[in-house]
Amino acid sequence: MKSTVLYKGKAKNVHSTSDENILRLEYLNQATALNGKKKDEIEGKAPLNNQITSLIFSDLKKRGIENHWLEMISDTEQLVEKVTIIPLEVVLRNVATGSFTKRLGIEEGTILPKPIIEFYFKDDALDDPFINDDHIAFLAIATDEELAFIRNQTLKINTALIDIFSQLDVTLVDFKLEFGKNVAGKIILSDEITPDTCRLWDKQTGQSLDKDIYRKDLGEIVPVYQEILTRLKERGE
Ligand code: C5P
Numbered sequence: 001m002k003s004t005v006l007y008k009g010k011a012k013n014v015h016s017t018s019d020e021n022i023l024r025l026e027y028l029n030q031a032t033a034l035n036g037k038k039k040d041e042i043e044g045k046a047p048l049n050n051q052i053t054s055l056i057f058s059d060l061k062k063r064g065i066e067n068h069w070l071e072m073i074s075d076t077e078q079l080v081e082k083v084t085i086i087p088l089e090v091v092l093r094n095v096a097t098g099s100f101t102k103r104l105g106i107e108e109g110t111i112l113p114k115p116i117i118e119f120y121f122k123d124d125a126l127d128d129p130f131i132n133d134d135h136i137a138f139l140a141i142a143t144d145e146e147l148a149f150i151r152n153q154t155l156k157i158n159t160a161l162i163d164i165f166s167q168l169d170v171t172l173v174d175f176k177l178e179f180g181k182n183v184a185g186k187i188i189l190s191d192e193i194t195p196d197t198c199r200l201w202d203k204q205t206g207q208s209l210d211k212d213i214y215r216k217d218l219g220e221i222v223p224v225y226q227e228i229l230t231r232l233k234e235r236g237e
Contacts, residue, residue: 003015003016003017003018003024004016006023009028010028010030010032010036010039011027011028011030011031011032011049011192011196012025012026012027012028012046012192013025013026013028014026017079020082021081021082021183022070022079022080022081022082023079023080023081023082024073024077024078024079024080025077025078025079025080026046026076026077027045027046027047027049027050027076027077027078028045028046028076029041029042029043029044029045029046030042030045031045031196031211031214031221033211033214033215034215035124035127035128036124038214038215040214042214042221042222043222044222044226045221045222045225046075046076047075047076048194048222048225048226048228048229049192049194049195049196049225050072050075050076050077050078051072051229052193052194052195052225052228052229052232053069053078053192053193053194054069054071054072054078055229055232055233056161056164056193056194056232057069057189057193059160059164060157060160060189063160065153065156065157065160065189066186066188066189067188067189067190068080068081068083068180068182068188068189068190068191069081080190081182081188082182082183083180083181083182083188083190084180084181085122085178085179085180085190085191086141086142086146086150086178086179086180086181086187087121087122087123087141088119088120088121088122088136088141088142088150088178088179089119089120089121089122089128089176089177089178090117090118090119090150090154090176090177090178090179091117091118091119091120091174091175091176091177092115092116092117092118092154092155092157092158092174092175092177093112093115093116093117093118093173093174094111094112094115094158094162094171094172094173094174095109095110095111095112095171095173095174095199095201096108096109096110096111096112097109097173097174097199098174098199100116100118100174103130115155115158117151117154117155118130119131119132119133119135119136121135121139121141122178133147146187149187150179150187153179153187153189154177157177157189158172158175161175161193161198164232164235165200166203167235168228168231168232168235169202169203169204169231170200170201170202170203170209170228170231171200171201171202171203172198172199172200173198173199173200173201174198174199175193175197175198175199176197176198177189177191177193177197178190178191194225195209195210195211195221195224195225195228196210196211197211198210199212200228208224209224209225209227209228210224210228
């Protein structure tokens with residue numbers, strides 16, 4: 001397929017296609033942590049994340065949650081609707097862990113009485129700083145109305161994902177979303193939902209089935225991501 005690389009990311013590259021409204025995402029075998037300071041090539045990661053995100057995004061579509069995903073076209077590639085990414089990392093937490101416990105001194109594993117949403121400014125040079133609604137307005141990242149929509153969608157996506165992952169006997173601890181504006185100017189869920197971007201704990205053992213395995217040097221991620229994919233497929237549609 002004739003195309004040019006529009007953007008080289010840490011976990012995937014974005015290519016143009018012959019259709020100006022469609023992009024091709026190429027998943028990479030690269031794993032990174034600490035905003036790219038820790039980096040490794042991990043054979044087999046790209047096809048796992050391509051399949052996992054495809055299954056989740058197509059399920060979300062069926063539940064009426066609009067998103068950029070169109071179809072998987074190879075082991076490592078998928079077609080998506082063209083969007084302009086809003087430079088926000090939207091994190092939702094159901095259980096306290098990661099940077100939340102460090103920042104606030106909350107005990108690891110504390111179940112939060114209601115989901116907590118956080119915003120980070122997507123800017124590698126600044127190390128994706130934690131920002132609030134006033135910063136978002138000041139930086140003109142989103143209007144108040146757009147931010148309210150993003151919050152509301154994030155809560156809806158959380159409800160859907162909790163349902164999907166509980167069918168896999170997995171607790172959805174926290175996750176990060178990105179949204180983009182499509183050519184019609186509508187804000188839709190974009191990027192990916194994979195064990196790279198979620199914390200997933202096995203309900204029986206409490207074991208991490210996500211990128212914390214890599215971040216904390218706890219072992220191999222491919223078998224763990226494979227486990228999530230196998231459970232997603234076994235669940236059936
Ligand atoms: O590290 P922290 O606790 O803030 O991460 C919260 C959630 O956001 C985790 O699920 C993590 O995988 C995700 N995240 C991400 N990309 C980042 C930062 C966090 O996917 N750059």
